Amino acid sequence: MPDALVNETPLLVPPTLGDQTFRQLSGLLISGQIAPGERLSIREIAEAFGVSMTPVREAVSRLAATGALEVSRNRAATVPVMNVQKFRDITRVRIEIEGFAAALAAENRTAEDLKAIEAAERAFRDLSSDRPQDVSNAVQRNQQLHFEIYAAAHSPTLLEIVQALWLRVGPVLNLDLRENPDRLESGIATICHAEALDAIRNRDPDAARAAIARDIDAAARFIERQNKLPS
Amino acid sequence: MPDALVNETPLLVPPTLGDQTFRQLSGLLISGQIAPGERLSIREIAEAFGVSMTPVREAVSRLAATGALEVSRNRAATVPVMNVQKFRDITRVRIEIEGFAAALAAENRTAEDLKAIEAAERAFRDLSSDRPQDVSNAVQRNQQLHFEIYAAAHSPTLLEIVQALWLRVGPVLNLDLRENPDRLESGIATICHAEALDAIRNRDPDAARAAIARDIDAAARFIERQNKLPS
DNA sequence: CAAGATAAACTGTGATCACAGATTACAGAT
DNA sequence: ATCTGTAATCTGTGATCACAGTTTATCTTG
Structure with a gap:
């Protein structure tokens, strides 16, 4: 579903776990399945997706870089609440x-x-x-x-x-x-x-x-x- | 609650190493001190900045998310060459x-x-x-x-x-x-x-x-x- | 019963390691 | 001298751990 939003990578090389996590989170965000203000814990996502913290951290960093998530120091990332x-x-x-x-x-x-x-x-x-x-x-x-x-x-x-x-x-x-x-x-x-x-x-x-x-x-x-x- | 006042001033909390690395790399990129096509090795940057790989990885991920860097699988990140x-x-x-x-x-x-x-x-x-x-x-x-x-x-x-x-x-x-x-x-x-x-x-x-x-x-x-x- | 102190659980951050793929260097053969 | 195969080196990726700050739950106290 989020394919239209994510740039296709060449099928020659398999996508990294970080990429897959990014795509999954992007799909959940853009389709409104994660509410604004909701907290996203790296460990919880990692456990839910069956990966370690590392790929999730990368995905969250990329999403935060584009403004799709907000991160505070030593606090869980949140979906930005929009006034x-x-x-x-x-x-x-x-x-x-x-x-x-x-x-x-x-x-x-x-x-x-x-x-x-x-x-x-x-x-x-x-x-x-x-x-x-x-x-x-x-x-x-x-x-x-x-x-x-x-x-x-x-x-x-x-x-x-x-x-x-x-x-x-x-x-x-x-x-x-x-x-x-x-x-x-x-x-x-x-x-x-x-x-x-x-x-x-x-x-x-x-x-x-x-x-x-x-x-x-x-x-x-x-x-x-x-x-x-x-x- | 005093917490609300403290949280409203984000400059009191020191920026993370990932943030600092991101800023440094951004400055080098935006001012043209890193040439297009140049390779950026995570380990080299980490050593040059005196940090471990982790903060550099986060910075590179963020830069790649905004299109400032290109990353291929298992290859060094590069400054995009623009035709x-x-x-x-x-x-x-x-x-x-x-x-x-x-x-x-x-x-x-x-x-x-x-x-x-x-x-x-x-x-x-x-x-x-x-x-x-x-x-x-x-x-x-x-x-x-x-x-x-x-x-x-x-x-x-x-x-x-x-x-x-x-x-x-x-x-x-x-x-x-x-x-x-x-x-x-x-x-x-x-x-x-x-x-x-x-x-x-x-x-x-x-x-x-x-x-x-x-x-x-x-x-x-x-x-x-x-x-x-x-x- | 409500409010505050305190401990337990949870959070991102950073460092370190193992691993497989990619690159590079170097050797030998033609 | 040029090509080629191979070994050494370098690369990002992913997992795991320790740590300090934050949040939440629990218990005490008024």
Whole structure:
């Protein structure tokens, strides 16, 4: 599931335990299965994953480096709790950067990119109408669609930045989604996705940027409206 | 609870050896004192810094997570070598993101921010005219000015992203600068800095974005013109 | 019953070791 | 002199231990 978020390593060499731990933790974080404020003990994770402390330490270090985890001295790592101020800050940055990625995708997408995006859009729309309460799959397919678009921008640098941003907002966005599945039923996401797809198909960068910006903004407004964000 | 007051001041707790190692390596990378392609052995660094392998491993993991270092399985970490394609990609992203940060700075800067930016601009300009061959200080003061501007945007998320970008381009930009000090004499940087300062002073986001974009683009064109980038 | 002192358990940090894969150096053969 | 196979060296990876600071539980005390 977290494959879209993690860079593929050559299959010639087997990934290290540190890599595997990083991927597993990333998947749990981005899909909202670890709540903000939750404590992550290195020893507990090591025991749960059947490895020693060393690979977990490396994974936690990497996650902390990208802001996905917070570590204090001699204290357990925690998923950052996001207050309203931080949430607005990261939302503003996401709108700019992911909007830019969508604009680049509209310019640089190939025919294969378009086909992949169309398939991902259809998959999300079908699930949204057929099984709107299937939150786990919705989270996964929404992520799949977004990153098909961002991959079509053909900018490795931008892709890594967006991945790091999603690792930060994942716990907030998707944990909320799991608690309020009706957010999907509003259909705002489906509309924005369709607009983004059209813009990318027509190679319209400004429209693509606007569509992604609206998608992000709508979700953010929904989160803020529930007032679950602390302080 | 007195604990709350103590915990609010994180500078009282001494940084870990891993943090210090990370900072030292970051400084060496961002200032171009470690060349692209150079190998960084954990044991060598540990011996040079007088620590064990453990803190160095953590620092290297964090740097690799942000793309500042590349690690292959069972091989020494290396400073990523940037070909023309990668360099253009990251330059394009820098123009968008750092331009956005400059625009935010023009909107959100306080009077104190402006004073700090003005001082940094003056420091760079003075050095540029008085001792144009003092590359080490020029690199440092250029960085100082840029990050005074980016800090004035008051967006922690954006600031971390820009820092990660500088860790990647530092080796290329500043190593080149050390080998070709005459780039400073062109005065393009000084002109762009002055434009950016004016725009931020006048709270003109578009002009601030354009000035920073021109500064980044000019330096990038200078690098590409020398054709030192491989492949 | 509530509040505070104290001990037990838990935490990350750092160092050290064993190990297997990768690199390098060196030898011999052609 | 050049190629080649092999041994020595170097590499990150992972596990384990000791240690000090933090957190939590327990017991005492008012």
